[in-house]
Amino acid sequence: MTDGHHPPSPLLIPDTAASFAAVRAVLEQADAVDGLGxxxxxxxxxxxxxxxxxxxxLSATWELLAAVASRDVAAARVLEPHLDALGILDEAAAAGIDxxxxxxxxxxxxxxxxPGMRLEAREDAGTWTLHGTKPWCSLASxxxxxxxxxxxxxxxxxxFALDxxxxxxxxxxxxWHARGLERVVSAPIDVEGAAAVPVGEPGWYLRRPGFAHGxxxxxxxxxxxxxxxxxALRTAAGTARADQLARVHLGRVDTALWAARAVLLETATAFEAGGSASEGLRAARARAVVADAVETTLTESARALGPLPLVADEAHARRVADLQVYVRQHHGDRDLARIGGDLATGADGW
Incomplete structure (x- = not known):
């Protein structure tokens, strides 16, 4: 079951009966899964x-992902790439790609x-096959x-689509010696001539608008x-023993997550409006803001709550460990350098 700490949905977008019925239905099913994540x-x-x-x-999809992660981080880590793959196939179909x-x-x-791993595609008489090794293949088995x-x-x-x-x-x-996302094994696959189906032309995967959205x-x-x-910080700050420092920790986390929420809302609105040439830059900014907010939350909660929940509360300890691994998909200063590089070469997008 879930860890019992998730806030009610909607988390990001004001609820409407029509657009968020699917979100609520999926969340109800998630809450019924024994061993979610x-x-x-x-x-x-x-x-x-x-x-x-x-x-x-798009906004409802992000709502769903956020709500699932509030229940269990590993469950969101399982769901997100599955939805991303289906979205890519839908995007290909919409673009007329068979x-x-x-x-x-x-x-x-x-x-x-x-490093040291490479997956190559070869074509022979119209048939594509894949050869080599691909790293970071989550849940491939x-x-x-x-x-x-x-x-x-x-x-x-x-x-390519690969069976x-x-x-x-x-x-x-x-x-895979991870302590966070322990069961979401992300190890290489070895491919020795497996047949594959091309999805778009070379470079289409990175050029499509959905790349930024994902x-x-x-x-x-x-x-x-x-x-x-x-x-957890709000509960601790509301106890009789709480001091001003407990409220400082809570306030710092609250403002960081509130700012990240505002950025996600603004980004969803901009993406759904469409037609922007700076979606990649907008996505990179949003990821950086959210990653910073999550890092702030991890740091402040550790300082405010101390070691006890990390050793005595299984759900809390697993959430912290899972988040620490998951947020490493953001590459920190390297991603900020890419934003700076885009700006230095003339991009803006404000």
Whole structure:
């Protein structure tokens, strides 16, 4: 079950009966899952069902991700890439790209690169096959399919749909010594000539508008995952023994998460309006603001609450460990340097 600390939905967007009925239905199912985020098989079954009933709007999707993360961070980590993969397939269809695959099953998105590992795509008489090793393939041994980027030449990557049940695909079990997201194993896969279906032309995956949208969807997970820590601080600040420092910690976390919420709201509004040439920069800014707010929340809650909940409260300790690993998908100063680089070369987007 959930850890009992999640705040009520809506978290981000004012509720309307029409647009958020799907969100409420999926959350009701999440609350009924025994072992949400801990039992990976049960959580994936729920995520696949959630994908079939996913909301149609971007803001509602972020609402769903944040609300799930407020219940369990690992559950959101399972759900987010599945919804992202389905969204990419929808985006391809809307762009007139024929992708002859069945979207049923449990999907992931494997687009990371790593030193000493390379996945290559080769075409022979119209048939594409993949060869090599792909790092950071979350839950590959549990999923049925994935959208995978592979190199088609020395400079270009292309997206492919891959059946992970193909005997030519081997999912490694490690190395994975994580204390956070312990069960969401993100290890390499080895591919020895597995057939794959191209999704768009080389570079389409990064150029499409949904790439920026998906990046902020991850940030919505971070934000929702931090909310129960704010509630723990509020409980501590309301006790008879609480002093002004307890209220300072709470106030610092509250203002950081409130600012991040405002940024997520503004970003959802801008993305849904469409037509902006600076969506990548806007997404990078939003991710940076949310990541900073989550880091502030982790630091302040540790200082305010001390070691006791980290050793005596299983749900709290797991949430902190999961968030610490999950938010590392933001690359800190490197991501800020990319924002600065965009600005230095003429981008603005204000």
């Amino acid at each position: 801990v039992d990976i098989a049960a959580t994936l079954d729920w995520a696949v069902d959630a994908g079939r009933r996913r909301p149609s709007s 992708v002859p695959v069945d979207p049923a099953g449990a999907w992931g998105v494997f687009a990371a690169e790593g 549990h999923l049925t399919h994935a959208l995978v980027t592979a190199w088609v030449d020395e400079e270009r990557r292309q997206l 992970l049940r193909d005997p030519a695909v081997t999912a490694r079990t490690g190395p 990046g902020v969807g991850v940030a919505a997970c971070w934000w929702g995952g931090a909310l129960p820590l704010r509630e």
